[in-house]
Every structure is written in C-alpha cells, then in structure tokens.
Amino acid sequence: MSFETISVIGLGYIGLPTAAMFASRKIKVIGVDVNQHAIDTINQGQIHIVEPELDILVHAAVTEGYLKAVSTPEPADAFLIAVPTPFKGKNEPDLTYIKSACDAIAPVLKKGDLVILESTSPVGATESVAQWLAEARADLSFPQQVGDVADVNVAHCPERVLPGHVVRELVENDRVIGGMSAKCSERAVLLYKTFVKAECVITNARTAEMAKLTENSCRDVQIAFANELSIICDKLDINVWELIELANRHPRINILQPGCGVGGHCIAVDPWFIVAKTPDEAKLIHTARLVNDSKPHWVIEQVKLQLASFLSANPEKSAKDVTIACYGIAFKPDIDDLRESPALQITTEIDAFHAGNVLIVEPNIDSLPANKLANSTLVNMDVAFEQADISVLLVDHKEFKNATVQGSKLKNLIDTRGVWG
Numbered sequence: 001m002s003f004e005t006i007s008v009i010g011l012g013y014i015g016l017p018t019a020a021m022f023a024s025r026k027i028k029v030i031g032v033d034v035n036q037h038a039i040d041t042i043n044q045g046q047i048h049i050v051e052p053e054l055d056i057l058v059h060a061a062v063t064e065g066y067l068k069a070v071s072t073p074e075p076a077d078a079f080l081i082a083v084p085t086p087f088k089g090k091n092e093p094d095l096t097y098i099k100s101a102c103d104a105i106a107p108v109l110k111k112g113d114l115v116i117l118e119s120t121s122p123v124g125a126t127e128s129v130a131q132w133l134a135e136a137r138a139d140l141s142f143p144q145q146v147g148d149v150a151d152v153n154v155a156h157c158p159e160r161v162l163p164g165h166v167v168r169e170l171v172e173n174d175r176v177i178g179g180m181s182a183k184c185s186e187r188a189v190l191l192y193k194t195f196v197k198a199e200c201v202i203t204n205a206r207t208a209e210m211a212k213l214t215e216n217s218c219r220d221v222q223i224a225f226a227n228e229l230s231i232i233c234d235k236l237d238i239n240v241w242e243l244i245e246l247a248n249r250h251p252r253i254n255i256l257q258p259g260c261g262v263g264g265h266c267i268a269v270d271p272w273f274i275v276a277k278t279p280d281e282a283k284l285i286h287t288a289r290l291v292n293d294s295k296p297h298w299v300i301e302q303v304k305l306q307l308a309s310f311l312s313a314n315p316e317k318s319a320k321d322v323t324i325a326c327y328g329i330a331f332k333p334d335i336d337d338l339r340e341s342p343a344l345q346i347t348t349e350i351d352a353f354h355a356g357n358v359l360i361v362e363p364n365i366d367s368l369p370a371n372k373l374a375n376s377t378l379v380n381m382d383v384a385f386e387q388a389d390i391s392v393l394l395v396d397h398k399e400f401k402n403a404t405v406q407g408s409k410l411k412n413l414i415d416t417r418g419v420w421g
C-alpha cells in the first residue's frame with residue numbers, strides 16, 4: 001500500500017527537514033507542532049530554525065501545496081514522531097513529548113497506518129509507543145499483539161543527520177530501520193525510499209534504538225579522550241594539537257579534537273540514556289560524560305588563573321579595569337545554535353564573576369540571548385582585538401580561523417581550540 005499522506009509530529013531540526021523532503025517528492029505532508037509561531041512561519045513558506053537549503057525546500061513545498069502545518073493531527077497513512085527526548089532528574093530520559101505525540105495521533109489512527117518513532121530514544125521506547133497506542137485504540141491491533149498481521153505497524157528509525165548538513169545527509173546517509181515485525185520494517189523501508197538514496201538496513205526496534213545511542217556515545221568517548229589529553233598536556237607543558245597531529249600520523253590512530261566541552265542536544269544527552277538503563281555496566285560511557293561535562297569548569301579556572309596573573313603583572317589595575325573577550329558562544333563551529341553550549345556556559349560564568357568588561361564575539365548571532373550575559377557586550381572581532389586584555393577562544397568559527405595573523409599576536413590568550421595558540 002502506498003503512502004498518499006504523511007504526517008510529521010514535531011517540526012524542529014529533524015521533523016521539518018524530513019517533512020520538506022517528503023513534500024519535495026510531491027507527497028502530501030501534514031506537519032504538526034505545539035508551537036503556534038512555528039506553524040504560522042511554516043505556513044507562510046518560511047522557517048523558524050537555521051539550516052542551510054531548508055528555506056528553499058520549505059518555501060517550494062508550501063507554495064506548491066504539498067506541505068501544511070497544523071496544531072492537531074489529521075488522518076494520514078504514516079506518522080513520523082520527531083519530538084525532543086530531553087532528560088529529567090538524574091539524567092534519566094524524559095519520554096513525555098513522545099507520550100503526548102502518541103496521545104495526539106491515537107484518535108486519527110486507522111487500519112493500514114504506519115507509525116515511526118524518529119526521536120533518539122532509550123532502548124524499549126518503541127515498545128512503549130506501541131503499547132500506549134494499543135491502550136488508546138483497543139479497536140485496532142498492533143505488532144506486539146499479532147505480529148505481521150497488525151492493523152497498525154510500528155518501527156523505530158533514528159535520525160542521524162549532522163546539523164548544518166541535514167538536507168544532504170537526509171538523502172545520502174544509510175538509515176537503520178527497526179520494525180516491531182518484519183512487515184513493519186518492510187513498510188518503513190518503502191516509506192523512506194521515497195527520498196533516501198542510501199541503504200535502508202533492517203534490524204529490530206531495540207537494536208535500532210541502541211545503534212543511535214551507540215553512535216553518539218562513541219563520539220562522546222572519543223572527544224573525552226581528546227579533552228583529557230588536553231588537560232594532561234597543559235600540565236606537562238606540551239602542545240596538545242601538535243601531539244594529536246603527530247599521533248594521527250599512525251595509520252590506525254584517529255584522535256578527535258579537544259575543545260571547551262561537548263554541547264548540542266545529542267552527544268551531550270544520548271549517552272545518558274545508556275547509563276540510565278545499565279548504570280553498573282556503562283562505566284566508560286559514564287566517565288566520558290563526566291570528563292566532557294567537567295571541561296567547561298576547567299576552562300573557567302584557566303580564565304581565573306589568567307586574570308590573577310594579569311593583575312599581579314599590572315598591580316596598578318584592579319579586576320574592573322580588565323577587559324575579557326570571549327570568541328564564540330555557539331555549541332560548535334559555524335552555526336547559530338546555542339543549545340547546551342559549553343561556550344555559552346563558560347561566558348555566562350565569566351559574565352557573572354568578572355567585575356570588568358566582558359566582550360563577546362559571535363559572528364552567527366545578532367543579539368545576545370535574553371536573561372543571559374547581562375553584563376556582556378556583543379562586539380565585532382576588531383573591537384575585541386583592540387580592547388581585550390585577556391582573550392578566550394571557545395569555538396573555531398571560520399571567521400576566527402581566517403584571522404590567525406591578528407589572533408596569534410594576542411597576549412594573555414586561552415585558546416581551547418588550537419586556532420591561534
């Protein structure tokens with residue numbers, strides 16, 4: 001059975017590009033979101049997030065009539081759930097948004113529908129989705145009850161795209177398809193093959209959930225190794241970037257880059273889903289999280305030490321006479337996304353403790369986030385170069401990489417990215 005109408009629940013960084021991708025293949029797409037601003041923006045053919053090429057796709061999809069956004073689900077042949085899975089309490093996954101999405105779509109489900117969970121989820125979440133839907137719709141059968149002959153099929157198909165490259169990676173990345181039955185997987189492959197050019201590899205739902213968590217945990221562990229090395233090297237007076245460059249000349253070594261911490265809504269979150277399920281076994285994964293989460297605190301200590309040493313070298317000055325410039329507050333290079341940003345965490349702390357001026361250089365934003373950085377000023381790079389007594393490079397944006405001549409002349413520099421140092 002083909003898919004004439006597809007509904008995407010959650011029109012954020014993953015849901016909106018996915019919705020636009022189906023619509024670009026001339027399939028009717030109904031996007032659902034709780035955010036009225038997002039709905040209105042999309043229905044005007046515009047986007048409320050920053051992602052290259054997405055604006056063109058959404059504009060075309062809306063003006064050609066293939067994509068619309070609404071607040072309440074309408075009947076469709078497939079439902080893709082792409083809502084956030086944050087954590088709560090002691091880093092335990094919070095499935096509230098997924099449960100709300102299930103409650104919202106349950107009334108409009110019909111025989112023959114396919115439900116796909118795309119949100120990054122702890123192992124067992126897809127089974128919970130099927131269970132919640134079955135409880136809401138006793139008149140329909142589900143795969144956990146009757147397998148291949150279920151009225152409604154359910155699968156997990158985790159998103160794996162890199163922010164900033166979403167439009168290309170949606171088409172080119174392999175997809176892991178974890179159906180709750182063979183039939184569920186078969187139908188999910190049929191759906192994704194509408195726009196995915198790469199392979200759709202079939203497994204079960206639990207393995208698909210774990211595959212996604214494994215990818216991000218693997219990267220987190222590797223970055224933790226680099227971050228730990230950077231602290232060791234600082235103590236031993238060794239340039240960590242030169243060290244990594246040398247070690248990476250070995251044919252089987254590929255060390256990642258240290259930074260000021262790990263941010264974003266994925267790598268800093270997903271490993272906790274494994275730790276929460278298997279706390280006694282996930283020792284390395286847990287430690288990597290702690291190492292990466294502690295890196296911003298180490299950077300803040302470096303700034304305080306630098307300030308103390310500046311003041312002892314300039315006894316006529318007090319802290320309020322000292323200007324500190326911070327370069328970059330996004331969670332990674334060349335994006336405007338400040339979510340879970342260690343650079344923002346560090347600058348917020350500097351803003352709170354420092355009595356003098358704090359200058360922020362962030363080429364990807366027009367204003368500082370409300371309620372944060374109250375004592376700081378957003379300036380361009382030249383102003384910071386001219387006025388700062390202490391400089392802290394936090395994100396390796398291309399603008400900073402292009403300014404190595406000026407940057408490498410800076411005195412009292414803390415370079416967490418090895419761009420100017």
Ligand code: SAJ
Nearest residue numbers: 160161162215216219256257259262263264266267331332
């Ligand atoms: N980082 C370093 N050093 C490095 C690489 C990254 O400190 O060598 C830091 C970045 O500065 C950033 C954080 O790690 O703060 C995460 O950035 P990232 O580029 O590694 O990853 P994300 O969070 O943008 O996207 C990841 C991707 N996962 C993997 O590469 C395994 C992406 O494919 C996933 O789809 C995405 O998470 C997600 O949505 O789960």
